[in-house]
Amino acid sequence: xxxxxxxxxxxxYKQILKTMNSFKENFRIAKFLASLFxxxxxxxEEKAYREWINENPEHQKLAKRILNEETxxxxxxxIKSFSSQKAWDRIYPRLGGEKAxxxxxxxxxxxxxxxxxxxIIPASYLIxxxxxxxxxxxxxxxxxxxxxxxxxxxxFNLSDNALPEGAAEIFIIDSKGINYQTxxxxxxxxxxxxxxxxxxxxxxHIVLSDGTKVHLNAxxxxxxxxxxxxxxxxxxxxxxAYFDVAPDKAHPFIVQTPHTSIRVTGTSFNVxxxxxxxxxxxxxxxxxxxxxxxxxxxxxLPNQHFLYDKNSQKGIVSNVNAELYTSWESGSFIFxxxxxxxxxxxxxxxxxxxYTFEDDAAKQVKIGAYLNRYANMNPIIDMIxxxxxxxxxxxxxxxHIAYKQ
Numbered sequence: 001x002x003x004x005x006x007x008x009x010x011x012x013y014k015q016i017l018k019t020m021n022s023f024k025e026n027f028r029i030a031k032f033l034a035s036l037f038x039x040x041x042x043x044x045e046e047k048a049y050r051e052w053i054n055e056n057p058e059h060q061k062l063a064k065r066i067l068n069e070e071t072x073x074x075x076x077x078x079i080k081s082f083s084s085q086k087a088w089d090r091i092y093p094r095l096g097g098e099k100a101x102x103x104x105x106x107x108x109x110x111x112x113x114x115x116x117x118x119x120i121i122p123a124s125y126l127i128x129x130x131x132x133x134x135x136x137x138x139x140x141x142x143x144x145x146x147x148x149x150x151x152x153x154x155x156f157n158l159s160d161n162a163l164p165e166g167a168a169e170i171f172i173i174d175s176k177g178i179n180y181q182t183x184x185x186x187x188x189x190x191x192x193x194x195x196x197x198x199x200x201x202x203x204x205h206i207v208l209s210d211g212t213k214v215h216l217n218a219x220x221x222x223x224x225x226x227x228x229x230x231x232x233x234x235x236x237x238x239x240x241a242y243f244d245v246a247p248d249k250a251h252p253f254i255v256q257t258p259h260t261s262i263r264v265t266g267t268s269f270n271v272x273x274x275x276x277x278x279x280x281x282x283x284x285x286x287x288x289x290x291x292x293x294x295x296x297x298x299x300x301l302p303n304q305h306f307l308y309d310k311n312s313q314k315g316i317v318s319n320v321n322a323e324l325y326t327s328w329e330s331g332s333f334i335f336x337x338x339x340x341x342x343x344x345x346x347x348x349x350x351x352x353x354x355y356t357f358e359d360d361a362a363k364q365v366k367i368g369a370y371l372n373r374y375a376n377m378n379p380i381i382d383m384i385x386x387x388x389x390x391x392x393x394x395x396x397x398x399x400h401i402a403y404k405q
Contacts, residue, residue: 033063136394139377142218142350144176146204149195151226158204170226177205177216180226191229197221198239201352208235211246212253215329218349219274240272242329245287259308260315261292269300270326277345282306283325291315333371340365340390344401351377354398361403362390 032048035041041049053059149155158173171180178196196216198204204216209227216222220239233253245253247266255262257273259280267287273280282291284300291298291306293315298306305320327334328350335343341363344355350373357363365387371380381392381399393400 036063136378136381136392136399137397139351139353139381141374141376142201142203142352144204145202146177146196146198146216148178149197151192151194177207179207180209191225191227193223193225195221195223200349203350208233208246210248210251210253213244215242217241217328218352237271237273239274240270240328242268242270242326244268259293259310260306263290263292264288270322270329272325274349278310280308280310281325283320283322285322285326328373331373333369333373335367335369335371337366337368339363340367340384340401343367347377347380353377356398356400358400358402362401365389365403 028048029052032041032045032052035045036049049063053063144158146158147155148158158177171178173179196204196206198216198218198220200219202218206214206216206222206224208214208224210233212233214222214235217240220237220241222241223236225234228251231251233248233251234256235254236256238258243253243255243264245264245266245268249265253264253266255264255271257271257280258275259273260282262269262271262282264287267289268285269287269289270283270285271281272283282289282300283305284302286302289300291300293306293308294313296315298315298317300306300317303320303322305318305322305325306315307318308315324334324336333347341357344357347353348355367384367387369380369383384390385392389404391402391404393402
């Protein structure tokens with residue numbers, strides 16, 4: 001973790017830059033400071049150090065910060081995170097191929113010099129990015145999109161302008177997604193199934209042939225018949241989807257997930273069943289549903305939530321505020337005392353970013369927030385950082401999350 005000790009103010013940077021004209025000169029200074037830092041300076045390096053601090057009062061301030069015994073241990077811990085070879089690979093080209101001879105064993109001391117180099121000049125930005133993290137790039141929200149897989153195995157993206165031959169007789173694609181109900185005089189066909197799939201950073205709406213509306217969240221898929229001809233209207237879902245089921249008591253609507261079967265006649269509810277998550281859930285907004293899970297039946301009323309734990313293979317029903325589980329459908333994220341591990345898993349599917357936790361403590365930090373689903377994620381990161389409990393750095397496009405000790 002980069003401590004406040006390393007955040008030099010702009011004034012000091014400007015003063016240093018006035019007397020440092022080349023990357024080689026900067027590296028020379030970093031080398032003798034590194035020797036002093038590791039208590040291994042030779043007489044020539046001690047002399048160079050004295051000459052340097054006498055050149056400018058700001059050099060004395062900088063040296064004091066770097067060599068301060070009170071921060072020595074913290075600096076040492078930071079240095080241990082360096083990869084010597086990576087650091088040298090980045091520095092070497094800027095030295096014009098010059099070897100770091102005469103400076104102890106450069107392989108042993110390189111990481112110290114690289115550390116100090118990043119402290120004394122912005123010109124070492126490449127190294128700083130690698131250690132402290134890049135400036136976090138804009139993380140934009142997902143968009144409407146998806147892939148339709150036809151019963152014959154052919155597939156096409158919804159963004160494609162041309163529909164497959166004969167498709168216009170069965171469905172249309174509008175501004176939100178797919179509509180199987182709109183085409184007039186569509187032919188009656190046997191129950192043929194299609195699959196609608198969204199990738200990370202995508203969502204899609206679909207109106208099924210009976211008028212049921214489905215909002216498919218990111219990294220999800222829905223398998224359904226293009227026309228319901230049987231007594232039961234059966235679909236399969238993986239991932240997350242919000243259903244607004246068209247009423248039809250004579251033809252119950254059944255949603256099947258890998259672990260549950262949800263039976264309704266006309267109602268609104270949310271299903272979450274991601275393969276990479278340890279639970280499946282169903283949240284009822286209106287109407288009533290019956291859930292069959294592991295040969296047990298459960299009935300839900302509005303504002304009730306069914307949770308199935310894949311590890312214990314047990315289900316439980318609880319009273320909840322349904323909005324907390326369905327807010328994504330109306331364009332918001334609501335988190336109340338949710339572990340950061342769950343929050344990042346949830347958000348990464350929609351925003352499409354990669355992340356990793358540096359320790360378990362960071363995963364357990366609890367988050368509470370009300371967020372706009374269609375805004376960039378960067379304000380969310382700022383909000384989390386303001387809690388002053390975790391550090392979030394971006395390195396090579398990946399967010400690294402660490403608990404603040």
